Amino acid sequence: MKLNLSGILSFALLAGTCGNPAPTAVVSYADTAFTQDYSVKYVADEGQQAEFRRVYVNRDGKVQVLAADGLKHPSNGHFLYPGHVTEDRSYRFMSAKQLVDMALCRGELVYLDSRVIFSNAWSGRLYIEHQLASPTAFAANDSLEFLVTDGEQVHFLADHAVKWKGQVPGGKVLQLIGHPTDHSQFFLVTPESLYRFSAATNQLEKIHDGSGFTSADVDARNNQLIVGTSDGYFRYSLKDGQVTGALQNKLPWPHIGLVKVIGEKYWFGTDRGAFAVRQDGKIDYYAGKRWLPDDQVTDIASGAGQSVLLLTKGGLANIHFKQMTLLDKAMYYEQQVRERHIRNGFNATLTGMKAGDLSTGYMGDSDNDGLWTSLYLAAQAFRYATTGEQQALDNCMESLDAMARLYDINPVPGFPARSFERRGKGDTRTVLSDPERWQLADHPDWYWKATTSSDEVIGHVFAFGVIAELVDHxxxxxxxxxxxxxxxxxxxxxxxxxxxYDGQPTTWGRWNPEYVNGFPTNVGDRKLNSSNIIAMLQTAYHFTGKSIYKEKAFDLMDNHGYLENLLRPMAEIGEAPEDADDWSRMLSGAWNHSDDEMYFAGYWGLYRYAFNDTLKAKYKEAIRDHWEAERPEKEGAWNIFTAITGTADFDRDEAIWYLQEYPLDLIQWTMQNSHRRDIVLLPPNFRTQTTEEVLPPDELKISRHNSNRFILDGGDDGVAENSAGDIWLFPYWMGRYLGVIDAPANP
Structure with a gap:
């Protein structure tokens, strides 16, 4: 089923807001509308080799593309379901025209061919011979005046006639530009000069010399030209007749091919995507197939409503800017999960896709089915505790049942399988991930997956604890x-x-003191495993009341140093000393971001179910110490998690930024950022932080919370779509429950 985004977003506003009061005294975010961007793409018809040159939308919302072989238009595109750029046969006799260029005048499409400038608007009355043998480009204004060039000569047309002819010194006219508000001015761009033509006096004057000029556009609000070059852009004041400020080349890619001023943003097209510079100087980068059919951008235009058209070598992208609240976004994601990501109750990835085509994928198994489902399960428990919605409770019960089956599908009492899957024809294990780990279940239709890891275990205990505490069913x-x-x-x-099942401990499921304290004190696994086992024992005691869990926890803390281990400052965690064993050195070669996920999942039980207030205060210090180390990543989940301690300082605004900036498109597109000139690279370091500032989530590959958000390049060319269940819904609904995020004031 294709997604009707506007329908989903409208439905989102109906979500309930009743439920338990916020349990922590934090400063909450008032959920007001923000601007969410997403791309609707239209790819070139298969086998089409046409050069896409120009795109405009007329006053009626009709989008038209000029290609080397004629007029095209976009057809049947939807968010996540690309359409096509196909032949536009609306005016059937237009196919006889040899069109060179296209422009917009008074909201209508105007064309340049080898002999005339003409339009189908205004009853077809516009028809002016330009008297150039081989025209290359033209510009128009709303006074129905035109400037035409063949690259060397320039003709000015007004009142249906040629009014002036001239020559551009040196030739090589790259672009003609009409002033959007002052119709007496046109501008010309050559590789080394900028010219102004006065329609009032029929005079052509050079206004600036330089080198490497490629394109320009008029910023009418500030009365200046924005000039693109082969190494950035600069502003030229039309009032003062001089360059304003320095050349700007700290950009995603400085080799600018075209410039367009749209609203309050400067848009730039390059052969590595497009980017927009906001008034505050911040940059939004649109590259990769999340946003574009191809990264070679050939034209940019304002689209219908709040959208921008980006024409590329491979087709057209319509970047929409829609006002949404976080609740709107949550309800869109809720539908995404339910439609394509629930496998036997697990929160699963849609994988096996061909180039991002959702219809070609299947819900795959994963080593971490239990972990990803734990986070989704917790999200639905938080949602139910916050809103009381029956759907959230139903989702909880479904996924909890899947988690429970992990324990009874295998023969080992109390042991959770990693996952389970049906048997197919022959030995299905050969097509499952990690086939050697799959075991036959007693049931004739199922396999179960062995070698369960510690990250599943802490995820299970976290989710079960959240349900036990918050779900009043x-x-x-x-x-x-x-x-x-x-x-x-x-x-x-x-x-x-x-x-x-083989009677041996799994590789990672080890919390025994001999194993844990066998690591040097600065190896992260010593701190992590201590923290996790104490959190799990506290959770078990809190809900079962069985004294053995409390006794075991205090024994580990008092007699085996686990309290000291878990309180060790993050600043002391690093690479094992050279004389350490190979296992310790391997585990500590760099910071493990999966460990962060395990720490924070454990912090719920560590802090909320602490045995006493003295321990609780110590745990709070440990959580905040870890959070301080994590702050540069602006990881929304970890910021919100830190609010469980009741602190008012947890980078709430950065958490909201993370939630707002995460893309609606969760397909694993390949994303490239290491070439960018607007980032400051850091030398190699233990934390594997590559840049001074982390990039927005919608400019990076899709990643879960166990990934390094400073990875600049990555993705998988559209082979899979991640579920929002663990990535986004988990921090959002946790934030709602903790009082970090309010419901919209007027849903």
Missing amino acids: NDTREKAIRLIDTLMGHIVKNDYYLVD
Whole structure:
């Protein structure tokens, strides 16, 4: 089913806002509308080799593209479902014209061919011979005046006749520009000069010399020309007749091919995508197939409503700018998850796609089905606790049932499988990820996946604890508590190991003191595993009341140094010393961002279910210390998580920025940023922070919370679509429950 974005966004406003009051004394964000951008793409028809030159939309909203072989228009495109750029046969006899250029005049489309300037508007009365043998470009204004060139000569047309002819010294006219408000002025761009033509006096004058000029446009608001070059852009004051400020080349890509002023933004087209410079100097970069059919941008135009048209070598992108609240965005994502990402109750990735085509994908299995589902499950529990919506409770019960089956589909008491999947023809394991890990279940139709990891375990306990605390549905709550007890009973019985079907501990399911304290004190796994096991034991004691969990936790803290381990400052975590064992050195070669996800998932049980206030205060210090290390990433989930401590300082605005800037398109498109000139690269470091400032999420590859947000290049060419369940809905609904984010004032 194709997504009707406007319908979804309208529906989003109907979401309920009743529920429990905010449990923490934090400063909340008033959920007002922000500008959400997304792209509707139209690709060239298969086999089409036409050069796309120009794009405009007329006053009726009709979009037309001029190509080397005639007129085209976009057809049948929707968000996430690209349309095509196909032949425009609206005026069938236009195919006989040899069109050279196209412009917009009084909101109507005007054409330049080898002999005349003409239009189908105004009853077709506009028809002026330009008297140039080989015209290359023209410009128009709303006074129905035109400037035409063949690259060397320039003719001015008014009142249906040629009024002036002239020669541009040196020739090579690249572009003609009409002033949008002062119709007495036109401008000409050559590689080395800028010229102004006065329609009032029929005079052509050179106004600026330089080099490497490529394109320009008029900023009428500030009475200046914005001039693109092969190494950035500059502003030229039409009032003062001089360059204003320095050359701007700290840009995503400084080799500018075209310039367009649209509203209050300066838009630039390059062979590495397009970017817009805002009035505050910040830059929005549109590159890669999340945004464009191709990165070689050939034209830019204002679109219908709040949109911008980006014409590329491979087709057209219509970048829409829609006003949304975070709740609107949440309800869009809720539908995305339910339509394409629920596999047997798991929160799954749609994978196996061909070049971003959603219809070609399937819901794949994952090593981390339990973890990604835990975060989605927690999101739905937070949603239910906040809004009381039955749909959220239904989602909770469905995914909790999938999580419960992880425990009963395998023969080991208390052991959670990584995942389960149906058997197909033959040995299906050969087409599943990590085939050697899959085991036959007793049920004739299923496999289950072994070697479960510690990140699944902490995810399970986190989600079960959230449900047990917040979901006021007895059967669901009791089921979550049973699962906590089942899992933690297994771990305690097996001396703090997760023991698999073969009787051996899994590679990562190890919290035993001999293993944990075998690491040097500065190796992160020593701190992490200590933090996680204490959080899990506290959670188990809090909900079951079984004293063994409390006794075991204090034994680890008092007699095995686990409290000291988990309180160790993040500044001390780094590479193992040279004389350390190979395992320690391998684990500590660089910061592990999966560890961050495990830490923060554990912090829920560590802080909220602390045995006493003294411990709680110490845990708060540890959480804030970790958060301080994470602040440069502007990771929305970790900022919001930190609010569980009741602190007013958790970078709330950065968390909102993260939620607002995350793209609606969650397809794993390949994204490239390492070439950019507007970023400041850092030398290699343990934290693997590549730049001084993290880029917005919509300019990076899609990544979960266990990824490094400073990775500049990555993605997978549209082979999969991630679920918003763990990436976005989890921090949003947690923020709503914690009182970090308010419901919209007027839903």
